Amino acid sequence: MAIGSSAAVLPRNDGSGPVISAEDIRHTYDRRHYALDGVSFTVRRGEVFGLLGRNGAGKSTLIKAMTTLITPTSGSLRILGRDPVHDGQGIRRRIGVVQQGESFDFTTVQGNLDIYGLLWGIPRAERRLRRERLLERFGLGDVRKRRAFDLSGGQKRRVQVAREFMHDMEILFLDEPTVGLDVIMRRTLLDSVRDEVRRGLTVVFTTHNLEEADYLCDRVAVIDEGRFLLVDTVENLKRLYGGRKTIDLTVGDGDADRFFSALSGRLGDRATVTPSGGSAVILTDDPKEALSRIAELSQTMGVQLEWLTVRKNTLEDVFLRSVRHGGEANGGP
Amino acid sequence: MRRTAVPNILRLIYRNVVVNTDPGSLIILIGLPAMYLVFFGYGFQSLAAAGGSSSVYLSYLAPGIMAFQVVMAGTVGGSMLWADRRWGMLSQLLVGPFTRLQYLLGIMLTSMLFGLGGASVMLAVAYVLIGTGPTQLLAFAVMYASITVGSIFFGALMLFISALVKSNTAYNSIQILLIFIVNFASTVFYPLSHRLPLALRILFEVNPLTYVANAVRGAYSGSLSAWDVYEMLILCAETAVILFLAVRSYMRSDVSFE
Numbered sequence: 001m002a003i004g005s006s007a008a009v010l011p012r013n014d015g016s017g018p019v020i021s022a023e024d025i026r027h028t029y030d031r032r033h034y035a036l037d038g039v040s041f042t043v044r045r046g047e048v049f050g051l052l053g054r055n056g057a058g059k060s061t062l063i064k065a066m067t068t069l070i071t072p073t074s075g076s077l078r079i080l081g082r083d084p085v086h087d088g089q090g091i092r093r094r095i096g097v098v099q100q101g102e103s104f105d106f107t108t109v110q111g112n113l114d115i116y117g118l119l120w121g122i123p124r125a126e127r128r129l130r131r132e133r134l135l136e137r138f139g140l141g142d143v144r145k146r147r148a149f150d151l152s153g154g155q156k157r158r159v160q161v162a163r164e165f166m167h168d169m170e171i172l173f174l175d176e177p178t179v180g181l182d183v184i185m186r187r188t189l190l191d192s193v194r195d196e197v198r199r200g201l202t203v204v205f206t207t208h209n210l211e212e213a214d215y216l217c218d219r220v221a222v223i224d225e226g227r228f229l230l231v232d233t234v235e236n237l238k239r240l241y242g243g244r245k246t247i248d249l250t251v252g253d254g255d256a257d258r259f260f261s262a263l264s265g266r267l268g269d270r271a272t273v274t275p276s277g278g279s280a281v282i283l284t285d286d287p288k289e290a291l292s293r294i295a296e297l298s299q300t301m302g303v304q305l306e307w308l309t310v311r312k313n314t315l316e317d318v319f320l321r322s323v324r325h326g327g328e329a330n331g332g333p
Numbered sequence: 334m335r336r337t338a339v340p341n342i343l344r345l346i347y348r349n350v351v352v353n354t355d356p357g358s359l360i361i362l363i364g365l366p367a368m369y370l371v372f373f374g375y376g377f378q379s380l381a382a383a384g385g386s387s388s389v390y391l392s393y394l395a396p397g398i399m400a401f402q403v404v405m406a407g408t409v410g411g412s413m414l415w416a417d418r419r420w421g422m423l424s425q426l427l428v429g430p431f432t433r434l435q436y437l438l439g440i441m442l443t444s445m446l447f448g449l450g451g452a453s454v455m456l457a458v459a460y461v462l463i464g465t466g467p468t469q470l471l472a473f474a475v476m477y478a479s480i481t482v483g484s485i486f487f488g489a490l491m492l493f494i495s496a497l498v499k500s501n502t503a504y505n506s507i508q509i510l511l512i513f514i515v516n517f518a519s520t521v522f523y524p525l526s527h528r529l530p531l532a533l534r535i536l537f538e539v540n541p542l543t544y545v546a547n548a549v550r551g552a553y554s555g556s557l558s559a560w561d562v563y564e565m566l567i568l569c570a571e572t573a574v575i576l577f578l579a580v581r582s583y584m585r586s587d588v589s590f591e
Contacts, residue, residue, distance in 0.1 A: 067428045089432050097428040103421030105352045115348050119429060121340065149420075 017081075018042035019171055019202050020049075020066060025075035027061055027226075035061040036072065037226035043204060045170075048197055050217035051206040052319050058226040059206040060100060063175050066204065067097045080170060096169035098161050098177050100206075104148040109140055112148050113163050120167035127166070134162040137192060139185065153180035161189055171202045178212060190216050210316040222319055230318070237318045246311050247282040247290055252304035259303045266293045274320075279307075283317070341431050345439030346446065349413055353443070362405050362447060363454050370398045370458055373522060395459035395466075396476070396553035397521035399452040400546035403480055404515055406448030407487025408508055410440050411495040414583075415504055418495075437583055441488050441576075448484030449477060452549075467553050475552035479565060483545035486572040487515075493579040496586045519543045520550070544568040 020043035027036040036058050043049045051059045064070045066079055068088035077084055079091045105112050110131060117127035135141050138158045143151060148159050157180050164172065174193070178186045190212060193203055207213055213220050214234055221231040230237060251259055260275040263282075267273065271284035284290040287310050298305050370391075378390040417423040426436055456476075460466045467473065491508070498504045516522075518533065519542040525534065537543055544564035551557035 069424060069428060089430065092428060093430040095428070097425070099421065099425060099428070101421050101424075103425035105348070105422060106355070106416070106420065107352060111351075115351060119344050119348055119426070119431075121344065121430075 017044075019045045019080050020204070021076075021078045022066075023076040025062070025065060025072045025077055027065060027070065027072045034073075034226050036065065039075075039223070039226070039228055041221060041228060041231055043171075043202060045202050046197060046200050047219065048193070048203045048205060048217045050213040050220035051204065051223055052208075052210065052213055052220055052315075053206075053223035057223045059223055060175055061226075062223070063097075063173050063204070063206060067095060067173055068092055094170045096164045096167065096172045098164050098172070098174045100175040100179075102156055103160065104156070106149065107147065108145050109148050109151070109159050110135065110144040112159060113166055116163045117166040122167060130166050134165055138162040138188065154182060154185060157181055158185060158189075161192075165192075165196075169201070171204065172196070174203060174205045176206055176208065178207065178209060186212070210314065210319055214315045220315070234315055237315065238313055244283050244285055244313060245287045246313055246317055247284065247287060247294075248279070248307065248309045248311070249282060249294065249305065250279040250307035251298070252278075252306045255301070255303070259297065259301055262301065263294060263297055266297060281317070281320075283313070341435050342439050342442065345426075345431065345436060346443050349439060349443035350446070353409060353413060358409070362409060363451055366398050366401050366405060366451065366455055367458050369401070370394060370455060370462070374462065377522075389463070391459070391463050392554070393524075393550070394522065395455065395463065396550040397519075397546045399455045399459075399476065399480065399553070400483065400519075400542060400549045401516060401521050402451035402455060403448045403483030403487050403545055404512055404542060405451060406444045406484045407489075407491045408512060409447050410444030410488035411491025411504070411508065413440050413443065414492055415495045415501070419501060433584055434580070437492065437580060440492065441485060444488035444491075445481055445484040448480050448488075452476070452480045467555070469555070472552040472555065475557060476549045479545050479548040479552070479568075482565065482568055482572055483541065486541050486568060486575055489572065489576045489579040493575060493582055496579065496583040515540060515542050520546045541568050541571055 023040045025036050025039040026034055028034050053059045065072045068084045082091050105115055113131045135144055161177050219233050222229040256278045260273055260280045264273040271282055271290050274281045374391040374394045518536045519540045525537050548561045548565050551561040
């Protein structure tokens, strides 16, 4: 069941061409530093496209450009086949945006939903229907008569997301929508988005939480310092590591730096050792050999192993590696 | 203007009215001028009577307080823009189906509506207190036209200021200072006297609220002069200039709260 409305069900990835198309987008706020530095990508209809990046990486600037809040300094951007500079309003009528910051009218929760629906021209009866459905779906029934500003952080976030579903849209931009939500509400939100995606909604989603990206996104882009480091499907990105495994290792008292340095030398090109204090993440094609080297070296150097696990690669590994090594996720050390 | 622009602006006006009509705002908007009318009206009327004046001060003050509504309406407009920036709704609305200009017009027209509504309430209060008032259609037309232009002027002025100012404290301080100066350096409460110091007299004479107060008073008392009409023409020209400046500064301003 669609949360919001009875919008037409559109086939997923129907081959009708990209709904977002960006080519060499650059944007600067101060004419010295580029918040976006040559970003190119496309998003297909019905796709969930994730933007992963650190704080200040350029995610929100990109969202602002795609939602017509800012005009990129250079490059070509088309949303739903339209040019944001010349037809911003035509684009905005067909998109929904949940911004990162709080945004409420100074009224109750249900008042916020009602007014927002009215602003989008939703008829009164339909508005009431959607409002009730959304209040229930997002667990806001008990606080419907409280002022939105008086709610907890998580409740406020739920109101913001629920409010956006008061109207129909073709693309939904979610700028870190799950910040402050508990596990249950986070999953409710992600499932709600998934439901809408099945009905043809395209979603652009920024997050810090890589599990969420793994759960929701068809493709992700890792962005850092205004540049895309990687753009691919989640599965492909994980596959970039081939049969590689990740070893998480923590050593006890002793010279951890010297130990990890020596280990890196012993493993050579067959593994990547990324130390961080007394711990290190080791990516390797041959975990058996790596484990044997770790055991051997710890005995030789008298370093105690406190924690050691071997696991499959996650999207987080891909992300960390690409950001640290400037997009060379599959590269050697 | 496109077909959808009018409904968009009407929706924005509705939203502005609903969001800004909490009891606190209404008390300030309507209650404060009404209190001026009652306390100043009766208080200074006693003083005038003690001095042997036969004039009825309440009849003088009532149209002045109606004119004063344009300043109150202007502050409501500025506060709406400021609050929308402060609470994140400006950027949220601007990623919605509206243009910046529609949003701005929505605020301007809401201010105007508050100005006209407030002036009507003051007119009704004046009827009750004085027992009489204007009856001619032309008088009403002139009063409401003056209040409309005055509301647009002060609405645009406050929007101009709120688009430029970066802090809430600064905005509130400017607003309070401006209300005080505009209000008391005008003919809202007392006529312009030639015994005033020159600088103060100039301030009275260039104050747009003086033009509105004179026009409303002229229509209210049936003594509208050519000079009042001339002043209103000046006000129209000033309104066009300040409106242009407000639109320009707002269109260039950062929509996010800083």
